[in-house]
Amino acid sequence: MTNFLKLLKDGNKPSLTAAIVNTIIAILKAGAFFLTGNVAMFAEMMHSIGDAANQFFVYIGSALSKKAPTPKFPNGFGRLVNLVCLGAVIIVGILSYETILEGWHHIQHPAASTGVAITLTVLAISIILEFSVLYKAGKEVLHEAGVKGTLLSPLTTSFTHLNQAKPATKLVFMEDLVATSGGILAFVAVLISHFTGFLQAEGIASIMIGLMMFYVVGKVFLDNARGALGETDEQMLNHIAHIVSENPHVKDIQELEVVKEGEFLHVKLVAEIDPSLSFAKVDDIHDVLKDLIMSQQGVTDVIIAFDEDDGVREWTHHKDPRTILKTHD
Template identity: 70%
Template sequence: MGDLWSLLKQGNKPSLLAAFVNLFLGVLKGVAFFFTGNIAMFAEMMHSLGDSANQFFVFIGSALSKKAPTPKFPTGFGRVVNLVCLGAVIIVGILSYETIKEGWHQIMHPTTSSGLWISLSVLAIGIILESIVLMKAAKEILHDSGITANGLTALPKAFAHLNRAKPATKLVFMEDLVATLGGMLAFIAVLMAHFTGFLQAEGIASVMIGLMMFYVVGVVFLENARGVIGETDEEMLNHIAYLVWDDSNIRDIKKLEVIKEGEFLHVECLAEVDPTLSFAYVDDIRDHLMDILLAQKSVSKVTIAFDEDDGVTNWNHVGERPDALK
């Protein structure tokens, strides 16, 4: 039990915060839907409950991914978070379908809802709370990327560095971005339906919210499917190649892999050196490179091997050094 608690303390904090916020909002919106019968409110309820379930799963998955390697699983459990994210988006997909179905029913057979101020108050609370979680996720993304930002500047900067975000944080950011926009859409739709009599507005908003949820499903599913298979981090590959080449003893890089393992990176390198160097000297080179590479952000495992220089250049993949990693 102590080990489990220790792992849970390492879980992704934005996803846990988002899970509790969305659970509260889901219950609040459910009560509002019960009293008002508002279809846009139903869509928001489904969205919040789906996000809450998702984010609880993601928090647990991100915690379990920190479990240390074992003899049976020597590469560790980093990809567990990708597996959990894949399962989580299935929940969102089902709720997206239900949201679109109810919205389409409202468009084809519009009904009048009541409790205008109940709906608007609940939606306003939802927009505010979702915005707070969204900003926290944005700041977490920037923290992971080593970028500082204050106030509203964090949001556009987070978009620019979204590819560097941890899988769990990225999922929270995208879900709460859609949730905030969905709350605004629902708010506008409720006002429009009440003051213009265009009751289909609530159904249209529900369909649009469902489609945005499906977009998150598609993006997150594809990204985490690549993570489960084992995806190369191209930017870090290029950066690490530069670090290896910076050592004057390295004649060539025969093989270099930088594989994403959940939130971490595993590096495997086969380099060529002068065959006249002593074993002790080559071992010092290895120790030096190990220290440098393990100091790089997110790198948790490094394997380095050497071969004698054959006079043929094998490595020609080095491009311009990424600005963010200089």
């Protein structure tokens, strides 16, 4: 139990914050729904319940993924966060279906809801809270990508660096982006329904919110399925190829693998060097390259081997400047 609590301290903080906030929001929305019977509020309640459950699972998964390798699991637990995310999206998928079903039922059988003031107040509070979580998640995306930005960057630049974020942070950002958008959509639908009498607006909003939730399900599922299988990090692969090639003793790269498991990167390098170098010199080159690669963000282990230079230059991937990252100190 002590080890488990220590691991939880290293869990993904944005997912924990989002889970707590969404639990509070879900309770508020549930109360508002039971008082008013508003179908748009039902959709938002289901959305918040799904987000809260998801993010609690992701927080625990991200913490357990940092557990040290054991004799039984020598490769560590890095992929555990991907597996947890895959399980979490099943919950969101079920809630998405129920949300769409309820919206369709309301369109076919529209009914006026009561307590408009309560509904709008709860939705307004929820939008503000969801937006604050989205902003913090955007800041974390930029932090994990090693990018500094302006006050608005978490809401703008973060989109272009989303693929460099950790799986848990990416999930929180996407879910709260949809949650904030869904809250605004529900707010507008309630206003339209109340002031125009077009009661189907709430059902339409419910279906749209459900479809947005399904989009998150699909996107998160595909991202984490690749992570669970062990995906090549193309950007980091080309970056490492670039910095390794800058070493004057490396004549060519025969083989380079950069496999992403959860939040961690595993590197395997076979470099070609001058065969006349002494063993001591080769050992020095090995240590320099290992320290250099291990200093890169996310790299947890590296295997380096050498082969004699055959005089034929084969590795050219690193020449594309678009794939080269800034060196992390």
